[in-house]
């Protein structure tokens with residue numbers, strides 16, 4: 572695991588935008604397409620909006636990138652809580668992405684059906700071979716969740732399905748999520764985390780005893796791929812560095 576600490580969220584977003592841009596260009600020297608799994612929530616907004624502007628808007632070969640999502644809140648696309656909607660607003664509507672390469676988790680059908688359909692989309696894309704995303708961007712909630720793997724929910728222990736839907740009583744909402752084994756098969760996983768409110772959780776996730784029910788983010792340990800935590804000083808403040 573590699574830990575990268577920046578002064579504040581603005582500097583962190585700058586660093587991550589540059590890092591992602593370099594990584595995409597490097598990977599595309601050896602392959603034709605790049606698979607990028609996006610996260611939702613508030614933290615990546617600044618990063619997405621930087622990627623949508625020069626120099627990244629111009630140097631990233633957008634047409635070669637296939638976009639997927641790590642998780643989705645089962646609310647209509649028009650709802651501002653919808654993770655895909657946020658990414659469209661801040662990034663995807665602003666750069667020359669091929670619309671056929673954008674693979675959203677649908678929320679205009681039932682969540683269970685959407686999860687099954689998304690798994691089919693992934694199986695088709697990866698032609699039933701090993702599912703290996705090039706880059707998975709993740710966030711971490713104050714409670715230690717990542718993707719929609721929330722503390723204490725059975726989905727945390729899912730080993731078979733690639734995609735699961737479930738009801739999250741705490742938010743009175745269905746969630747659709749990739750499961751941890753899928754993310755752990757990725758070539759590179761990048762967590763983006765900011766804020767003092769996440770400091771104690773981050774310390775537990777990185778330095779604490781393994782307890783996936785309490786801190787689902789601890790489940791993310793790529794088998795062979797790279798794991799990077801990009802955090803700001805406030806989020807890192809409780810760690811022993």
Ligand SMILES: O=C1O[C@H](COP(=O)(O)O)[C@@H](O)[C@H](O)[C@H]1O
Pocket residue numbers: 610611612613614615641642643644654709710711712713716717718719
């Ligand atoms: O609900 C979610 O939360 C996490 C963390 O979001 P943040 O607002 O604390 O950055 C996010 O990664 C996930 O995609 C989203 O559905």
